[in-house]
Amino acid sequence: MIRIASASKWVCPGCMQRSGLLSRPSIQRLSPLRKAYISTTRSLNSTLDLDYTRNIGIIAHIDAGKTTTTERMLYYGGFTRRIGDVDEGSTVTDFLPAERARGITIQSAAITFHWPPKPSGEQTPPTLDELKSKDLPRSAVSHTVNLIDTPGHADFTFEVLRSLRILDGAVCILDGVAGVEAQTEKVWHQASIYRIPRIVYINKLDREGAAFGRTVKEVGSRLGGWPAVCQIPWFEGGDRRFQGVGDAVSLQGLLWEEGGDGKTVKMSTLSTLEEADTAFASELKKARIALVELLSEHDENMVESFLETDGDHLAVKPIDIINSLRRCVLQPNTSLIPVFAGASFRNIGVQPLLDSVINLLPSPNERSDPEVSIGSAKGGLQSFLSGELVVESSKVIVIPDKKKKQSKTSVSAYSAPQTALQKLEGCALAFKVVSDAKRGVLVYVRVYSGTIARSANLFNTNLNLSEKAPRLLKMYASDAVEVPEIQTGHIGVLVGLKYARTGDTLLSYPSFKTGPPEPINTLQLRPINVPPPVFFASLEPHSLSEEKHMHEALALLLREDPSLQVTVDEDSGQTLLSGMGELHLEIARDRLVNDFKAKASMGQIEIGYRECISEPSPPVTKIFDREIAGRKGKAGCTALVEPYNPDEPYESSSSSNEVDNEDIILDETRDGNRITIIAPGLGSSLNNTPSPTLKSKPSTTSNDLLPSHLTLPLITSALYNGALGALARGPKHSFPLHNTHVTLTFSASSHIFGPETTPSAISASSRTATQAALKHLSPSAALMEPVMNVTISVDEASMGAVIHDISSARGGHIISLDDDHVASHADAPVPIDVSRIYAPPDPFGDGPVSSRDTDSGGSGGSSSSGGSRSSSVNQSRSISAKVPLKEMVGYLKHLRSLTGGRATFVMSVDRFERMGAQREKAAMSAMTGL
CATH class of the missing domain: 3.30.70.240 (Alpha-Beta Plaits)
Known part of the structure; x- marks a missing residue:
């Protein structure tokens, strides 16, 4: 909302023409102190309706103005009393010493504020139906905004990925001078993978060379969507100084005082603009006509509103345009992108942007059902909790009978018991882990169902263990407030968890020892994919006594940032730290030395090479016969290693015609390698719940082929892990292998030796056989x-x-x-004809931006x-x-x-x-x- 200079009232630019002024208390009447603001927020959070909640993120290329815009949002929302500066290192969200020293965002920061500022005193907000009946937009009511400021540097891509995973909407900020940059395209595509509704804010229009019109064209050509220009820049004077924006939705001009803090905004109607600035008023009319025309192509309701005005584009109600924009933005695979203008550093355009966040981006209730996996089945979380999702399984369930000792019944499908589902108190995703010097390990979670209460029993379905979080926090960047619970749709922090990692699913269930029953204990929310590292550097402790502390610090660092990896060279004993780039490793070193106080030194940055083979090996059979942890272990395995090209149809050099497809129990590709496991006679005798990579087949053979202590999933997992261990070190230079296909053959008759055959012995035999096969190919490895x-x-x-x-x-x-x-994005349903995109002329160019300036590609x-x-x-x-x-x-x-x-x-x-x-x-x- 915006305060007019002539009256202490707040107005929504999108509904000014229709509804007049909305009475609002001045922002100065709220406490300017952050602690007072937080305490007010804490007392109200428990009663907030999800309809009045927004979980949004700020995404952009580096140096586009994400943190600067965030600072203004916090200032106008009443969270801070002064505007922080990135160059001075006084921003709220960039609170790490490394961030303030470099002037960039390194880790995402979560912060909660209200927009419009919450009025003093307890008030019951109107319902959405009441707002609709009065033709008022959502921004007429105060909303809770959970905002995440993300990094823009390419080295911290994983930080952006795990933030996008839990967002409901995003604001993509563009540099008005640079336009759509490379990293912008990357984060836009990442947001498209999670189907996150987005709006675009073109920033830095006060800089020399800024071109709003050209950038709008680039939004269409590079981001693969139709830009819906909701605002156009307003320039004044002979030097063409950027002074405000023209709102095409409400047909108003918004003028900010030069050099002010941005709180005072002068609003001008279209009739006033026609007298004072004829050219700008004319362009504002063109923007409104283009906006209505574009919406009419994507929204049938807008066509009806347009016809009700007898074809007058300027007579369409602003509230109808806002509702139409919202419907288009929330559509799956939408190709319409609302575009706004401003200059955050000059405090211009931020309040209308906040209004648009409330009016256009979805609440948690409006997002699609979160995707979950239960065993080998996938579906929606609410579908599973309501009992509609049936979980496929080939498990043999043992049902006790009073008359008989036992009776076995094989089922192919079942659903979770309703009594167990009713006991499920909450479901959350841990999307970030931070090691705080004062508070300990903080686990950031997004709650997708139910409520996470203080000291609740939390079952980790990834690790299959239970923990308790004695404290729950609501984060405000580096500040925190303790809360009794975290409700559905909100983001909070769990303190005191020892094992939870990024991507883990946490279930609040009363039973601490046993946890939830099957299949609830296998429920996992969609995980966060970790990109592979490409740079590595050596780490050396200053002395042997410091080695233990260094590895403990590394364990904390890896739990905090899963995109880092640590390996130990078996020959030299050297510790290697791998990351996404030079800056990534540099920041990791600073964290180790300065934050975790590890006394270690980092060597030069090296390249993570791989090894490959050029010819197949002969089949190699190895029998592992050795004691493991004081227990005798014996198992066998046959391995065959071949070159593998994922881009070409695969033809094995082995006699594949002799292999029955039912005997292939696993065929999986991982890290550029392929692993196939063949178990003659065992493929159709599954006696346990299969893993997602196992083929589910009907039970046709007896389980007598396997000892009682072994199941096929256990054997498959052991063989698979053994092959992965062998592929981690190449035969020539000890680099990990790439483009390699390993075929393992495991025979129950010749590779199982009674109770001595344990999963660890099977894994060791698989690794030994694969290594022996690779050794044959050492001369030809490259x-x-x-x-x-x-x-x-x-x-x-x-x-x-x-x-x-x-x-x-x-x-x-x-x-x-x-x-x-040429933009080619999966989220663009149709090719974008750039010549049809409306864009206002750029004052610093040679002329208006037209279709001649940009061809379709x-x-x-x-x-x-x-x-x-x-x-x-x-x-x-x-x-x-x-x-x-x-x-x-x-x-x-x-x-x-x-x-x-x-x-x-x-x-x-x-x-x-x-x-x-x-x-x-x-x-x-x-x-x-x-």
């Missing part, structure tokens, strides 16, 4: 190096030098320039045939290339020196490629120093 997809943003003048450096000095090859960029005015962007040598261009990762180590410093500090780049792993003999020799010489 190194593979990661090749990166690199996108470089560079100005026109430096583009030639950068292209030459990539293609010659670094051995990469150029894929495309931004002229050839362009990127918003970047056509080589002309246009404002291509005519200026200072305009940013985008280069897409594939470059070996080794050549990208330290590239940022080189790129800055090459371009005068004006270029940036982002990269992601494309694939691993086999190295030539000369390149492999040079890489090994660099690693060994010989």
Whole structure:
């Protein structure tokens, strides 16, 4: 909401024309102190309706203004009494020392505030039906906003992923000068995977060279959607100073005082604008006509509203446009993207953006049913809790009978008992773990069903154990308030959990020892995928006495950030830390040394190479016969290793025709390798609940083939883990294997030796047989190096030098320039014709942005045939290339020196490629120093 200078009242720009002023207490009447604000929030949270709750995130490319915009949101919401500055290190959400020193966001921060500011005194908010009857938007009532500020650097992609996993909506911020950048496309695509409704906010329109119209075109071409321009920039004076925005929804001009804190906003009607600024009023009418026309193409209700006004675009009610925008945004696979304008650093445009967050983005009640898996079945959480989801199983259930000793009954499907479901008090997803120096380990959770109460029994379905959280917190960045419970749809923090990790599903169930019964104990919410690391560096403790403390600190760090990995070289005993990039490892080192007080040093950053084989091995059978932990273990296994190309149809060199498909009990691809397990005669005798990778078959053979202490899932898991262990070290240089297919054959008659055959012995035999097969191929093994997809943003003048450096000095090859960029996103249902996108003219360009500036495959005015962007040598261009990762180590410093500090780049792993003999020799010489 916005306060008018002439009256201490709050108004919604989207409904001003229709409903007039809405009385609101001034923001100064709320306590400006954060503690008082938090205490007020704590007393009201327990009674908040989910309809008045928003879980949103701020996503964008680095340096687009995410944290700056967040600071203004907190200030106008009454959470802070002053506006923090990123350069001064005084922001609320960037509270880590490393964040304030570098001026970037490293870890996502959760914070809760109210918008519009909550009036003093307890008041019962009106229902949504009451608001609808009065033609008022949702922003007329105070809402609770749970906001997460995410990082923009490519090295912290996992931090963005786990935040997106639990969000209901997102605000994507674009730099008005740079437009849609590479990392913007990446996070937009990640949000599309989770089907998160989004709106776009074009920031930094006060900077020289800002081009709102060009950026709108890029939203269509690069993000694969139709931009619905809800606001246009308002420039004033001969220097074209950015002073405010024109609201196409309410047909009003919003003018901010220059140099002010942004609280005072002057509003002008269309008639007033026609007298004071004819050109701007005319453009505002065009924006309204284009908005109504676009909505009419996507929403039938808008067509009816338009016809009720006898075809007058300007007469359509603002509340009808808001409702139409909301319906379009909430549609699955929507292609409509609302676009707003502002300059957060100049305190312009943030309050209307907050109104749009409330009016357009969904509440937790409006999101689709969360996806869960129960055993091998998948479905919606509410469907399972209501008993509608039937869980498929081939488990043999033993039903006791009074007359008979026992009777076995085989079932193919069953659902959870209603009595057990009624005892289920809550279901939550742990999406983040943080080690706090004062409070201990904090586990951030999103509650999807029920309530998580203080000291409740929490069953971890991933680890199959129970814990208790003695304290529950509501986080306000680095501050926290203790709460008695966390309700459905809200985000909170559990304190005191010893084992919970990122991605774990937590169930609140009364029974602490046994936990919930089957199949509830296998319920898992959709997990968070962890991208593979590509950089690694060695870690050395300062002394042997410090080694234990270093590994304890590493365990805390890995629990906090699963995108980090730690391995120990068996030959040298060296500890290696792997991460997503140079900055990622640098931050990890700072956390180890400064936060966890580990006395250790980090070596130079190295490349995570892989090994591959070029020919198949002969079948190798190994019998493991050795004591394991004081107990005799004996088991056998046969292994065959072959090259594997996931992009080509696979044809095994073994006699696959002789293998019955029912005997293949597992066929899975992981980390670029394929593992197939064959168990002759056992494939159709499942006697336990199968894992998701096992094929479910009817029971046709006897269970007498297996000893009583072994089940087929146990055998499969042991064989699979043994093969994975063998693939972790290549036969030639001890790098992990890639593009390798392992076929394991396990025979009940020749590889089982009674009670001596334990799961650990089976796993050891699998690993030994696979290693022996790989040893045969040691001479032909070769190194593979990661090749990166690199996108470089560079100005026109430096583009030639950068292209030459990539293609010659670094051995990469150029894929495309931004002229050839075509957006192809899974979330775009139809191709976007950029020539049909409305965009206002840019005052700093050579002329209005039109269809001639951008062809259908362009990127918003970047056509080589002309246009404002291509005519200026200072305009940013985008280069897409594939470059070996080794050549990208330290590239940022080189790129800055090459371009005068004006270029940036982002990269992601494309694939691993086999190295030539000369390149492999040079890489090994660099690693060994010989």
